[in-house]
Amino acid sequence: MQNRIAARFDELVSRDERALVCYVVAGYPDLKTSEEAIDALVVGGADIIEIGIPFSDPIADGPTIQAASYSALEKGVTPEKALRLAKSVRKRHPELPLLAMTYCNILVRVGVEKFMAHAKECGIDGFILPDMPVEEAGEYSQAASKLGLSLVFLASPNTSEARLRNIVKSTSGFLYLVSVYGITGARKSFEGYTLDAIRNVKRLAESKIPVAVGFGIKTPAHIRLMAGAGADGVIIGSAIVDIMSKSSSKKKMLKELVDFAKSMKRACKK
Amino acid sequence: MLGSYPVAGKFGRYGGKYIPETLAPAVEELESAYEKYKNDPDFQKELSYYLTEYAGRPTPLYFAKNLTEHVGGAKIYLKREDLLHGGAHKTNNTLGQALLAKKMGKKRIIAETGAGQHGVGTALACAVLGLDAEVYMGAKDVERQKLNVFRMELLGAKVHPVQSGSKTLKDAINEAIRDWIANVNTTYYLIGSVVGPHPYPMMVRDFQSVIGHEVKQQMRELQGKLPDAVVACVGGGSNAMGSFYPFLDDQDVMLCGVEAGGHGIKSGKHSATLAAGSQGVLHGMFTYLLQDERGQVMETHSISAGLDYPGVGPEHSMLKDAKRARYAASTDDEAIEAFVTLSRLEGIIPALEPSHAISYAMKLAKEMSKDDIIVVTLSGRGDKDVQVVQDYLDSKNRGKKKKHAK
Ligand SMILES: Cc1ncc(COP(=O)(O)O)c(C=O)c1O
Numbered sequence: 001m002q003n004r005i006a007a008r009f010d011e012l013v014s015r016d017e018r019a020l021v022c023y024v025v026a027g028y029p030d031l032k033t034s035e036e037a038i039d040a041l042v043v044g045g046a047d048i049i050e051i052g053i054p055f056s057d058p059i060a061d062g063p064t065i066q067a068a069s070y071s072a073l074e075k076g077v078t079p080e081k082a083l084r085l086a087k088s089v090r091k092r093h094p095e096l097p098l099l100a101m102t103y104c105n106i107l108v109r110v111g112v113e114k115f116m117a118h119a120k121e122c123g124i125d126g127f128i129l130p131d132m133p134v135e136e137a138g139e140y141s142q143a144a145s146k147l148g149l150s151l152v153f154l155a156s157p158n159t160s161e162a163r164l165r166n167i168v169k170s171t172s173g174f175l176y177l178v179s180v181y182g183i184t185g186a187r188k189s190f191e192g193y194t195l196d197a198i199r200n201v202k203r204l205a206e207s208k209i210p211v212a213v214g215f216g217i218k219t220p221a222h223i224r225l226m227a228g229a230g231a232d233g234v235i236i237g238s239a240i241v242d243i244m245s246k247s248s249s250k251k252k253m254l255k256e257l258v259d260f261a262k263s264m265k266r267a268c269k270k
Numbered sequence: 271m272l273g274s275y276p277v278a279g280k281f282g283r284y285g286g287k288y289i290p291e292t293l294a295p296a297v298e299e300l301e302s303a304y305e306k307y308k309n310d311p312d313f314q315k316e317l318s319y320y321l322t323e324y325a326g327r328p329t330p331l332y333f334a335k336n337l338t339e340h341v342g343g344a345k346i347y348l349k350r351e352d353l354l355h356g357g358a359h360k361t362n363n364t365l366g367q368a369l370l371a372k373k374m375g376k377k378r379i380i381a382e383t384g385a386g387q388h389g390v391g392t393a394l395a396c397a398v399l400g401l402d403a404e405v406y407m408g409a410k411d412v413e414r415q416k417l418n419v420f421r422m423e424l425l426g427a428k429v430h431p432v433q434s435g436s437k438t439l440k441d442a443i444n445e446a447i448r449d450w451i452a453n454v455n456t457t458y459y460l461i462g463s464v465v466g467p468h469p470y471p472m473m474v475r476d477f478q479s480v481i482g483h484e485v486k487q488q489m490r491e492l493q494g495k496l497p498d499a500v501v502a503c504v505g506g507g508s509n510a511m512g513s514f515y516p517f518l519d520d521q522d523v524m525l526c527g528v529e530a531g532g533h534g535i536k537s538g539k540h541s542a543t544l545a546a547g548s549q550g551v552l553h554g555m556f557t558y559l560l561q562d563e564r565g566q567v568m569e570t571h572s573i574s575a576g577l578d579y580p581g582v583g584p585e586h587s588m589l590k591d592a593k594r595a596r597y598a599a600s601t602d603d604e605a606i607e608a609f610v611t612l613s614r615l616e617g618i619i620p621a622l623e624p625s626h627a628i629s630y631a632m633k634l635a636k637e638m639s640k641d642d643i644i645v646v647t648l649s650g651r652g653d654k655d656v657q658v659v660q661d662y663l664d665s666k667n668r669g670k671k672k673k674h675a676k
Contacts, residue, residue, distance in 0.1 A: 056435065105561070
């Protein structure tokens with residue numbers, strides 16, 4: 001059976017639309033609000049939701065997501081609570097593709113396959129693990145394919161052709177191209193190397209696997225830029241967390257998220 | 271043969287490269303550069319020049335006669351890394367890596383530091399080799415170790431206080447890794463212990479192995495035999511790995527790593543990773559960690575900032591499982607007692623880190639015969655710690671007086 005992520009990309013390709021992938025930290029600012037934020041993003045037009053499971057040492061994340069993760073951990077958010085949140089989202093959104101984004105240790109602590117199996121029961125369709133390169137993927141890939149989960153690998157603008165081929169072969173669901181040399185965090189602008197990287201990865205991925213670009217994307221103009229270079233989707237994280245941390249009231253914040261997702265989705269439609 | 275690890279970047283099941291993809295090319299570049307220069311006679315000659323003429327190698331292997339008589343057991347020898355330039359073994363590694371970085375054409379060096387010893391070691395190596403140094407240090411540690419911050423600045427390094435997470439060493443490493451990701455094309459990350467992704471644990475071990483090689487040769491010259499035990503403290507594990515490695519295949523030499531027991535293992539306030547930890551992934555490696563049951567890495571405690579780290583080098587994890595090395599812990603109290611004892615008996619003020627090893631060696635010596643020989647790696651000198659020890663002793667005395675008053 002095709003999983004929800006692949007199904008969603010197929011559907012979007014047939015409509016000539018780019019995927020809008022939105023990231024939310026589970027339990028930030030609290031569990032209930034993060035769940036409402038997911039609903040708001042979906043209402044606005046998010047195609048895929050990434051649920052961040054907070055980890056104490058998020059080396060690939062910039063100050064915005066670090067602070068949100070730290071705050072969630074301080075409030076006692078555990079992987080189990082994050083998965084319960086996924087379960088609750090799944091109940092209301094049976095077709096919504098749901099990814100868990102976290103770091104290897106969260107899985108290793110419980111056992112990779114055991115954690116993945118439990119996540120699947122809670123409605124998760126796949127994993128993104130930014131500290132798991134192809135060299136270390138064996139156990140993760142095996143468990144994911146056994147369970148029918150996607151395992152999304154990351155590539156970077158400096159990834160060699162040989163590694164890229166390996167990543168294209170290993171990834172499932174889509175390929176996550178990191179837009180910049182850097183960690184997560186909203187950016188004002190992008191340089192030419194980002195667009196070169198998109199073209200290069202698209203060339204190697206052929207039409208076998210969709211390519212989504214993430215890190216730093218914050219405006220509709222950014223999306224049009226990435227789409228123009230051939231991206232099949234964009235991933236937005238810090239810009240969403242920024243909105244969530246800056247709004248004066250929850251009601252206002254949720255409305256802002258709907259509007260934000262709407263404007264971003266519009267840019268995904270050419 | 272345990273000495274032949276790592277194999278394919280792993281020490282048994284430990285080690286590996288759990289890193290973001292952006293770092294993969296940098297780590298591959300480092301791996302091939304290290305392979306090349308490791309066997310390059312010119313590189314080795316230059317490194318050896320700096321280690322001897324600049325840093326003062328070889329360091330003495332000193333027979334601690336007074337301490338030995340005081341304990342009344344095996345003979346205790348001290349490998350005097352405290353006499354190395356910079357005041358600790360860290361210089362062996364920082365000179366090696368800084369020279370490698372220079373050969374690789376990297377001008378900007380970043381490093382993490384806890385107490386500031388590795389930061390100072392990095393700053394001095396960069397000063398002498400003409401490289402730019404930037405050091406990440408937890409904001410809490412910046413407060414606790416103001417003097418070392420100033421030393422680094424004097425040596426020309428820029429110190430970045432780290433405000434994230436627990437604001438200590440592990441967060442300083444996180445921040446250094448983040449900087450490395452953002453500046454991967456121009457920057458060399460000079461890691462301070464046998465931790466991080468492959469090839470760091472191997473490379474740092476190799477640079478520190480000068481300690482064990484010298485011990486072996488000096489022991490042969492002094493006693494015509496190998497020691498019966500080698501004892502060293504374990505934070506990340508670099509002075510211990512450097513002391514142990516040349517003896518790994520000498521099965522008769524007992525190897526003991528001593529971690530920080532803090533307020534005691536049962537109190538939960540310690541940093542005895544091998545004694546009380548479980549397996550996990552942190553800072554690019556699979557190894558033993560101090561973590562909660564959900565996989566969140568815990569904050570640790572030790573009176574010595576240099577041992578205050580929730581992970582440990584992957585080679586130690588392998589040696590623990592293989593039972594080739596044994597790992598013990600000394601508490602804060604025991605370390606302070608050893609600190610004072612060595613100062614009084616031998617006129618040597620040790621750093622608090624190796625004070626943990628000395629404390630354990632004194633216990634071990636009692637169990638062994640008078641003909642046996644224990645070598646303790648005295649990884650650094652204690653000037654940096656006198657304030658901490660004074661405060662500690664003052665508060666103990668105040669506590670005692672209060673009890674008497676009652
Ligand atoms: C004197 C001294 N010994 C030991 C250590 C612990 O490091 P490692 O276990 O890597 O030798 C430190 C760390 O700062 C140190 O300064």
